[in-house]
Amino acid sequence: MAIATEISPFSQQEIENEAERLLNRLMHIECDSRRSWNIDTCREIAPLTLEINQLKAEKDAVILAHSYVEPEIVYGVADFSGDSYMLSMKAKQANAKRIVFSGVVFMAETAKILSPEAEVVVPDRNSGCSLADSLTGSDLRKMKSMYPDAAVVCYINSTAEVKAECDVCVTSSNVYKIVASLPQKRILFVPDRLMAENIRIEMKKLGIEKEIISSDGTCIVHDQFDPNLISEARENFPGLKVVSHPECTLNITGKSDYVGSTGGMMQYVKNTDAPYFMMLTECGLVERIEVESPEKRFISGCKLCPFMKMNSLEKIRDVLVDPRQEQIVELEEDLRLRALRSIDRMFEIAEGEPHQPNKGC
Numbered sequence: 001m002a003i004a005t006e007i008s009p010f011s012q013q014e015i016e017n018e019a020e021r022l023l024n025r026l027m028h029i030e031c032d033s034r035r036s037w038n039i040d041t042c043r044e045i046a047p048l049t050l051e052i053n054q055l056k057a058e059k060d061a062v063i064l065a066h067s068y069v070e071p072e073i074v075y076g077v078a079d080f081s082g083d084s085y086m087l088s089m090k091a092k093q094a095n096a097k098r099i100v101f102s103g104v105v106f107m108a109e110t111a112k113i114l115s116p117e118a119e120v121v122v123p124d125r126n127s128g129c130s131l132a133d134s135l136t137g138s139d140l141r142k143m144k145s146m147y148p149d150a151a152v153v154c155y156i157n158s159t160a161e162v163k164a165e166c167d168v169c170v171t172s173s174n175v176y177k178i179v180a181s182l183p184q185k186r187i188l189f190v191p192d193r194l195m196a197e198n199i200r201i202e203m204k205k206l207g208i209e210k211e212i213i214s215s216d217g218t219c220i221v222h223d224q225f226d227p228n229l230i231s232e233a234r235e236n237f238p239g240l241k242v243v244s245h246p247e248c249t250l251n252i253t254g255k256s257d258y259v260g261s262t263g264g265m266m267q268y269v270k271n272t273d274a275p276y277f278m279m280l281t282e283c284g285l286v287e288r289i290e291v292e293s294p295e296k297r298f299i300s301g302c303k304l305c306p307f308m309k310m311n312s313l314e315k316i317r318d319v320l321v322d323p324r325q326e327q328i329v330e331l332e333e334d335l336r337l338r339a340l341r342s343i344d345r346m347f348e349i350a351e352g353e354p355h356q357p358n359k360g361c
Ligand code: SF4
Pocket: 068, 104, 128, 129, 130, 131, 132, 157, 219, 220, 221, 222, 282, 305, 306, 307, 308, 361
């Protein structure tokens, strides 16, 4: 947790008001076994959230926070929070001089692809992703040479270098529609092996003949869930609804009541009347629903993403004050344009979808 140790330039009353504002949101979080929120813990972080919010205005910056980062970031300082693609679209619309992307590096790259004129910075350059970092552009070029007749499809959770090598990018909400619509029978799908398995099942259900070849990446959060937990939980909690992401194994998605993107999962829980939910995803998403729909009840099951948790209020403050070179996301223009083409193609094919699909992790 962030602890303010320096003498604060804010008055006691300003700190008290800020602590109450934070407590109003954070008090609903129950699923976090690492800590609990009360007026004292909110008072500790209040000087920092006040400072960051003041810096944002001074620097003409927007802060985008993925739903999986710590809740004091989401509810303390973020201008927008959600999944990576929705955040990138928000960044584009916000037209800010500086974008602080509190998430992981591939997401900040997507923001840079869509907003090249803005300075996009990350609080921690080491905030990678097991899925995006499982495949380089060079790895993909080798795979493409082995399957020259295949359509190359990349999940949005991939690096800019990989997106630049693809025919079309997809999100977890439009992946089935786009894969089904491609004329090629053979699809090279990267970088998520488990999502590829889910696509095979879905194509079979739709009666569409496709050969899906995938690379071997997985999300270290979503590939960890134990299907036995679902059976035990269903016995102990009658009426339970199990919710999971297509980055999970078939053993999990096959036993779930709902499988969908981050935004889709949130909507499902908010709109479904059930006594309990089990969310097989990152805990940050559960915390968001706890804050925004405090009447919902969850049983434990979620996991933490170590990369997302590298983000902190202190790092956000520091990157706003004076970003180090390695915190600034830069892309060569040729690579950016090629990556942008795969994202634009996604919109062309997913015709009729609103331009803010909710979408990867
Ligand atoms: S939750 Fe998984 S896909 Fe998302 S950033 Fe973490 S490792 Fe990557």
